[in-house]
Ligand SMILES: Nc1ncnc2c1ncn2[C@@H]1O[C@H](COP(=O)(O)OP(=O)(O)O)[C@@H](O)[C@H]1O
């Protein structure tokens with residue numbers, strides 16, 4: 001069995017996610033390290049990546065693979081790619097992801113949505129309907145039927161974006177900080193009924209986001225049966241920077257840190273990547 005370390009990079013609209021995986025043909029990629037850098041906090045992603053690899057002590061990257069919903073930031077990282085011996089394979093288009101895409105315009109679907117759908121079906125919900133929730137800059141709630149076909153989904157503003165929208169487009173609403181990666185939200189953090197503006201926004205944003213996701217989950221579960229005759233019990237997979245906050249309230253659901261990276265790591269074990277010469 002060929003064993004190797006794969007570097008996967010997913011450049012989102014808020015954060016770039018870095019992952020090192022142990023990958024082997026015909027085996028699920030194993031996480032070695034995952035990290036994320038806020039784009040607003042760095043001028044030089046390439047330097048951050050290099051620094052991170054040094055810190056985690058992974059010196060022998062055998063192949064690198066990159067994608068992202070934020071092409072300008074992705075491209076600036078590509079231009080100053082720090083690993084001369086491991087030029088990254090770019091996953092840019094739906095034709096690079098081995099998943100059938102049943103929507104009007106497959107080319108317009110965010111590559112992050114396809115990668116999470118692919119990882120969900122191949123790694124976490126192989127014989128089930130999968131509902132994939134990515135709580136990122138935007139929140140996306142997507143359907144993958146048990147035959148592994150991406151059926152589309154819904155896009156709504158994410159928690160942070162919604163907080164900014166309330167502040168930026170009103171005269172009197174304060175900017176509420178919703179950032180809380182890794183910490184579950186307690187009901188006391190978002191009290192209902194809110195007794196002041198701060199609490200009203202907090203509870204509106206959090207329970208509203210949660211309610212929207214639940215409604216979409218229920219509609220997608222119904223659509224799986226009614227439109228696609230898919231009667232398997234749906235699995236709900238949750239990822240993204242807001243995922244951990246939402247996860248306790250979306251049960252049963254499984255939270256997976258940076259699910260798109262898992263999709264990239266899995267892709268790196270496919271024939272095309274193995275033969276592409278991306279070896280350090
Ligand atoms: N410290 C934080 N900084 C930024 N976003 C955070 C933080 N904590 C939680 N979040 C949530 O994570 C979301 C961004 O998730 P992320 O996975 O980084 O998105 P993207 O894939 O779009 O880059 C924000 O909208 C916000 O709701």
Ligand SMILES: CC(C)(COP(=O)(O)O)[C@@H](O)C(=O)NCCC(=O)O
Nearest residue numbers: 012013069108109110136137138155
């Ligand atoms: C919806 C998204 C902005 C989500 O990106 P993210 O918030 O995770 O950075 C991205 O998937 C995107 O730009 N999609 C293009 C339109 C579509 O998926 O149909």
Ligand SMILES: [K+]
Nearest residue numbers: 012112134136
């Ligand atoms: K994303």
